[in-house]
Amino acid sequence: MRELSEETIKEIAGHYEAIIRLLGEDITREGLLKTPMRAAKAMAYVTRGYRQDADEIINEAIFTHEGSKMVLVKDIEFYSLCEHHILPFFGKVSIGYIPNGKTIGLSKLARLVDFYARRLQVQERLTAQICNLIMEKLNAKGVIVVCTGDHLCMKMRGVEKQNSATTTIETSGIFDESPALRDEFFKALAH
Ligand SMILES: Nc1nc2c(ncn2[C@@H]2O[C@H](COP(=O)(O)OP(=O)(O)OP(=O)(O)O)[C@@H](O)[C@H]2O)c(=O)[nH]1
Numbered sequence: 001m002r003e004l005s006e007e008t009i010k011e012i013a014g015h016y017e018a019i020i021r022l023l024g025e026d027i028t029r030e031g032l033l034k035t036p037m038r039a040a041k042a043m044a045y046v047t048r049g050y051r052q053d054a055d056e057i058i059n060e061a062i063f064t065h066e067g068s069k070m071v072l073v074k075d076i077e078f079y080s081l082c083e084h085h086i087l088p089f090f091g092k093v094s095i096g097y098i099p100n101g102k103t104i105g106l107s108k109l110a111r112l113v114d115f116y117a118r119r120l121q122v123q124e125r126l127t128a129q130i131c132n133l134i135m136e137k138l139n140a141k142g143v144i145v146v147c148t149g150d151h152l153c154m155k156m157r158g159v160e161k162q163n164s165a166t167t168t169i170e171t172s173g174i175f176d177e178s179p180a181l182r183d184e185f186f187k188a189l190a191h
């Protein structure tokens with residue numbers, strides 16, 4: 001992974017300092033003195049997906065596999081930032097795929113969720129990017145990804161709906177064509 005340079009972090013911190021000042025705060029009070037640097041480092045961390053590489057994450061953990069039954073990993077938690085308000089959205093992703101001669105290390109599925117979540121995102125694109133990458137890297141017979149997220153931009157501001165949750169679904173390959181396979185996936189998810 002590529003890190004942001006010290007110079008870039010300092011530049012981001014300078015912008016945070018200006019924002020805090022413009023919000024009417026006293027940037028010289030004790031509790032805020034280090035806040036611009038802390039905030040810059042935190043923002044670098046929660047957007048580190050931009051500086052990662054998918055092949056490095058997978059680390060060649062792709063294995064030969066004869067079977068063609070569904071593999072499902074459910075409830076992979078994620079934290080992301082909505083690209084409209086730069087406020088968090090977070091929730092869970094579940095991934096199913098039908099192998100086509102290859103499987104992937106289970107932890108890599110979770111790492112790939114973070115790879116796309118740790119950026120400015122919308123939930124639909126996050127779901128589609130995960131689905132497309134797994135399809136591409138495994139040449140799978142099919143992939144299905146279901147994501148459920150809570151958006152703070154809908155809770156702590158704006159429309160202020162505290163109980164809404166958003167579900168997005170992306171399918172590819174055989175999952176596009178087979179309602180029976182989609183049913184099998186959703187039944188397994190319910191367990
Ligand atoms: N489709 C989609 N919309 C999102 C996502 N995250 C936030 N949004 C929406 O992006 C929209 C931006 O709408 P705008 O009218 O430009 O912004 P706004 O005035 O702040 O809108 P309100 O949130 O309704 O106050 C809002 O409806 C948000 O709910 C997401 O992941 N997917």
Ligand SMILES: [Zn+2]
Nearest residue numbers: 082084085153
């Ligand atoms: Zn938003």
